[in-house]
Amino acid sequence: MLALLAGALLERARPALEAVRPQAISATVRFLSDDLLEGRGTGTRGHAIAEQYVAAQMQALGLRPAGEGGYFQRVKLCEARAQGSLSAGGATEEVLVAGDCGAPERDIEGELAFAGYGQAGEIGNVRGKIAMVLGGAPASLPSTRRALAASNEEKLNRLHAAGAVAEIVLTTTEVEARRPWALLRRNFVNGQAYDLDDLPPLPVAYVGVDQSEALRARAGSRARLRITQSTRKLDSGNVIGLLPGESPEAIVYSAHLDHHGICAPGEPDPICNGAIDNATGIAEMLEIARGFAALPKRERSVLFVAVTGEERGLLGSAWFTRHPTIAPERMIANLNLDQLLPAYPLGELVLRGAELSGLEDHVRAAAAELGLAIVPDPVPEQNFFSRSDQLSFARIGVPSACLWQGFSGARGEAAFKDYRAHRYHQPSDEWLPSYDWDAAAQMARAELLVGVSLLGGPRPQWKPDSPFR
Numbered sequence: 001m002l003a004l005l006a007g008a009l010l011e012r013a014r015p016a017l018e019a020v021r022p023q024a025i026s027a028t029v030r031f032l033s034d035d036l037l038e039g040r041g042t043g044t045r046g047h048a049i050a051e052q053y054v055a056a057q058m059q060a061l062g063l064r065p066a067g068e069g070g071y072f073q074r075v076k077l078c079e080a081r082a083q084g085s086l087s088a089g090g091a092t093e094e095v096l097v098a099g100d101c102g103a104p105e106r107d108i109e110g111e112l113a114f115a116g117y118g119q120a121g122e123i124g125n126v127r128g129k130i131a132m133v134l135g136g137a138p139a140s141l142p143s144t145r146r147a148l149a150a151s152n153e154e155k156l157n158r159l160h161a162a163g164a165v166a167e168i169v170l171t172t173t174e175v176e177a178r179r180p181w182a183l184l185r186r187n188f189v190n191g192q193a194y195d196l197d198d199l200p201p202l203p204v205a206y207v208g209v210d211q212s213e214a215l216r217a218r219a220g221s222r223a224r225l226r227i228t229q230s231t232r233k234l235d236s237g238n239v240i241g242l243l244p245g246e247s248p249e250a251i252v253y254s255a256h257l258d259h260h261g262i263c264a265p266g267e268p269d270p271i272c273n274g275a276i277d278n279a280t281g282i283a284e285m286l287e288i289a290r291g292f293a294a295l296p297k298r299e300r301s302v303l304f305v306a307v308t309g310e311e312r313g314l315l316g317s318a319w320f321t322r323h324p325t326i327a328p329e330r331m332i333a334n335l336n337l338d339q340l341l342p343a344y345p346l347g348e349l350v351l352r353g354a355e356l357s358g359l360e361d362h363v364r365a366a367a368a369e370l371g372l373a374i375v376p377d378p379v380p381e382q383n384f385f386s387r388s389d390q391l392s393f394a395r396i397g398v399p400s401a402c403l404w405q406g407f408s409g410a411r412g413e414a415a416f417k418d419y420r421a422h423r424y425h426q427p428s429d430e431w432l433p434s435y436d437w438d439a440a441a442q443m444a445r446a447e448l449l450v451g452v453s454l455l456g457g458p459r460p461q462w463k464p465d466s467p468f469r
Contacts, residue, residue: 009365009366009369009449009452009453010369010370010449012452013291013295013448013449013452015291015294015295015296016291016292016294016295016448016452017291017445017448017449018294019287019290019291019293019294020287020288020290020291020441020444020445020448021287021290021441022437022438022440022441023437024283024286024287024290025280025283025284025287025342025437025440025441025444026283026431026435026437026440027283028057028279028282028283028286029275029279029280029283029431030431031053032050032053032257032274032275032279032282032283033273033274033275033279033429033430033431034273034431035271035273036049037049037050037273038261038262038271039259039260039261039262039263039271039272039273039274040257040258040259040261040274041190041258041259041260041261041262042077042193042236042258042261042308042309042311042312042315042316043077043079043193043234043235043236043308044261046261047236047237047257047258047261047308048237050257051072051237051239051257051306051308054071054239054257054282054286054306055070055071055072055239055241057286058071058239058241058286058289058304059071059241061241061286061289061290061293062243062293063241063242063243063289063293063304064241064242064243064244065240065241065242066240066241066242066303066325066326067238067239067240067325068325071239071240071241072237072238072239072240073237073238073239073240073319073320073323073325074235074236074237075195075235075236075237075238075308075309075315075316075319075320076195076196076197076233076235076319077193077194077195077196077233077234077235077236077309077312077315078101078193078194078196078199078231078232078233078234079101079190079191079192079193079231079232079233079234080098080099080100080101080191080192080193080194080229080230080231081099081190081191081192081229081230081231082097082098082099082191082192082227082228082229082230083097083227083228083229084096084097084205084225084226084227084228085225085226086168086205086207086215086223086224086225086226087223087224087226088112088215088218088221088222088223088224089218089221093207093211095168095205095206095207095211095225096184096185096188096205096206096207097203097204097205097206097225097227097229098188098192098200098203098204098205098206099191099192099203099227099229099231100194100199100200100202100203100204100229101194101199101229101231102199102203102229104228104229104230104231105226105227105228105229106226106227107224107225107226107227108130108165108166108203108224108225108226108227109222109223109224109225110128110129110130110165110166110222110223111128111129111130111220111221111222111223112129112130112132112168112215112218112219112220112221112222112223113125113126113129113130113131113132113164113219113220114131114132114216114219115131115132115133115159115164116133116134117133117134117136117137117138117149117150117155118131118133118134118152118154118155118158118159118167119137119149119155119158120158123158123159123162126159126162126163126164127162127163127164128163128164128165129163129164129165130164130165130166130167130168130223130225131159131162131164131166131167131168132167132168132170132215132216132219133152133155133159133167133168133169133170134169134170134172135150135152135169135170135171135172135175135206136150136172136174136175136178136381136383137149137150137383139174139380139381142380143352143376143377143380143385144351144352144353144355144356144377144385145467146380146381146383147380147382147383147384147385147386147387148385148386148391148467150383150386151383151386151391152167152169152204153313155167156200156201156202156204157201159202160201160202164202165202166202166203166204166205166225167202167203167204167205168204168205168206168207168215168225169204169205169206169207170207170212170215170216171206171207171208171209171211171212172209172212173209174381175209176208176209178381178382181208181209183424183425183426184206186260186263186264186272186425186426187260187263187311187425189260189262189263189264189265190260190261190262190263192312192313193234193309193312193313193315194312194313194315195309195315195318195319195322196233197319197322198318198322203225203227205225236258236308236309236315236316237308238305238306238307238308238316238319238320239257239305239306240303240304240305240306240320240325241289241303241304242301242302242303242304242326243289243292243293243298243301243302243303243304244298244301245298245299245300245301245302245455246297246298246299246300247299247300247301248301248326248330249300249301249330249331249332249459250300250301250302250303250326250330250331250332251300251301251302251303251332251333251335251451251454251455252302252303252304252305252331252333252334252335252393252398253285253288253289253302253303253304253305253334253335253336253337253447253451254285254304254305254306254307254317254334254335254336254337254389254390254393255278255281255282255284255285255305255306255307255336255337255338255389256278256281256282256306256307256308256309256310256311256316256317256338256388256389257278257282257306257307257308257316258274258307258308258309258310258311258312258316259272259273259274259277259278259279259311259429260272260274260311260425263425263426263427264427267427269427269428270427271427272425272426272427272429273427273429273430273431274429275429275430275431275432276339276340276341276419276423276424276429277338277339277424277425277429278310278337278338278339279431280337280339280340280341280342280440281336281337281338281339281340282306282337283440284337284340284440284443284444284447285304285306285337286304287441287444287448288304288444288447288448288451289302289304291444291445291448292448292451292452295452298455299455299456300332300454300455300456301330302451303326303331305317305320307320307389310338310388310389314388314389314391314392316389317389317391317392317393318392320392321392321393321395321396328396328397328398331393331398332398332399332454332459332460333357333359333362333398333399333400333454333459333460334390334393334394334398334399334400334401335390335400335401335402335403335447335450335451336388336389336390336393336400336401336402337402337447338384338388338389338402339388339404340404340405340440340443341405341415341416341419342435342436342437342439342440342443343412343415343419343435343436343439344408344409344411344412344415344436344439345408345436345438345439345442346372346405346408346439346442346443346446347372347373347406347408347409347412348372348373348374348375348405348406348407348408349363349367349372349373349374349375349403349404349405349406349446350374350375350376350377350378350403350404350405350406351363351374351377351401351403352377352384352385352390352401352402352403352404353385353390353394353400353401353402354401354403355463356394356399356462356463356466356467356468357399357400357460357461357462357463357466358399358458358459358460358461358463359399359400359401359450359454359460361460362450362453362454362460363401363403363450365450365453366446366449366450366452366453367446369449370445370446370449372446373406375406377404378406378407378413379416384402384404385402388402389402390402394468395468397462397468399460399461399462399468403446403447403450405443
């Protein structure tokens with residue numbers, strides 16, 4: 001059945017695939033990552049410029065407005081800028097605090113309790129206590145399940161239900177290798193933001209790898225977490241367009257429009273431009289829309305959502321899935337595009353969530369037609385599935401995936417490691433003429449071909465062992 005599907009797929013999709021333009025991807029990335037937009041920080045003027053650009057592109061491609069009165073959906077947010085300290089065992093140390101938009105000043109006292117990775121079976125008695133959890137998740141878990149287990153939002157909800165009064169996230173050596181402490185501090189420069197209708201249930205503090213072992217050894221002792229914070233309300237925009245089909249059922253493509261804005265104030269180059277993360281995702285999504293618009297017939301509709309606030313905690317996609325502009329039952333699948341590195345030819349696809357549902361059949365069909373190998377995630381420790389917007393769609397029951405390009409050999413592995421070490425969430429993540437924009441178009445065509453496969457046939461369903469079933 002899969003072979004028959006794949007055999008007919010390429011010819012059906014040919015007009016769409018031929019419409020994808022590498023130079024258009026490059027041009028969009030170049031504009032969105034220009035210093036003019038100041039890093040597209042959530043709720044900033046630069047982000048507003050990016051919103052208008054994407055809406056104009058959607059209009060030019062023939063997408064119908066699918067927001068709330070036009071292409072836009074306003075996402076109402078609260079931003080907190082916080083400082084904090086932790087006193088335990090006679091010592092007081094500064095900690096990174098994620099403000100919660102609560103009281104400007106407060107002290108939280110309680111016994112320190114170690115709760116493992118914060119999973120359901122290991123939390124124990126934390127009622128009235130300050131719970132310490134390890135960042136990340138057990139390495140023994142399969143890639144996507146490991147990513148879900150690493151979600152601190154889920155840990156926080158479990159701790160709150162168990163009666164904890166605060167959470168302290170301990171940095172492991174594995175987490176430090178993946179996300180160095182200096183990078184986390186940079187991510188806190190502009191404070192933390194939350195959807196106004198979904199504020200965090202507990203305050204959260206982070207401690208570095210050197211502090212973590214010593215603090216864990218103090219489990220059972222009394223501690224005090226002091227928080228001071230300033231807050232403000234703001235809003236930012238999702239941008240949403242629809243290509244109607246014969247059926248109101250819709251395939252949903254998403255990509256986040258925001259980045260970290262002015263992330264290094266006082267430095268010679270203070271702007272985190274976010275070229276790869278995630279101007280590439282937006283640019284490829286727009287070319288996918290161009291491809292679908294070129295098809296003479298679409299059995300299903302296709303919705304395109306450029307979401308805000310991903311870097312601040314999947315805020316725009318979470319808002320959209322709580323306040324959808326089309327009925328959730330119309331959404332048959334979500335394909336999310338994030339961090340697509342155009343540095344080497346595409347030879348592989350990593351499923352990243354597709355294996356949890358019937359989406360896998362469509363991805364395999366497209367890959368077979370394009371001569372791409374389906375490979376295991378080469379970096380499962382990155383926990384990508386829980387760190388981008390497909391998670392918001394999966395949580396409301398929509399089969400979702402964030403397909404990734406894999407390494408496709410030693411060249412790709414070297415390029416990935418170089419990007420993570422020297423450009424990821426840094427001012428150096430800029431448009432480069434040396435990037436392989438033909439490779440970017442290859443990835444867009446692969447994602448497009450999966451969508452063409454989804455135009456017909458039964459809706460994808462979660463597999464019996466999926467955590468979202």
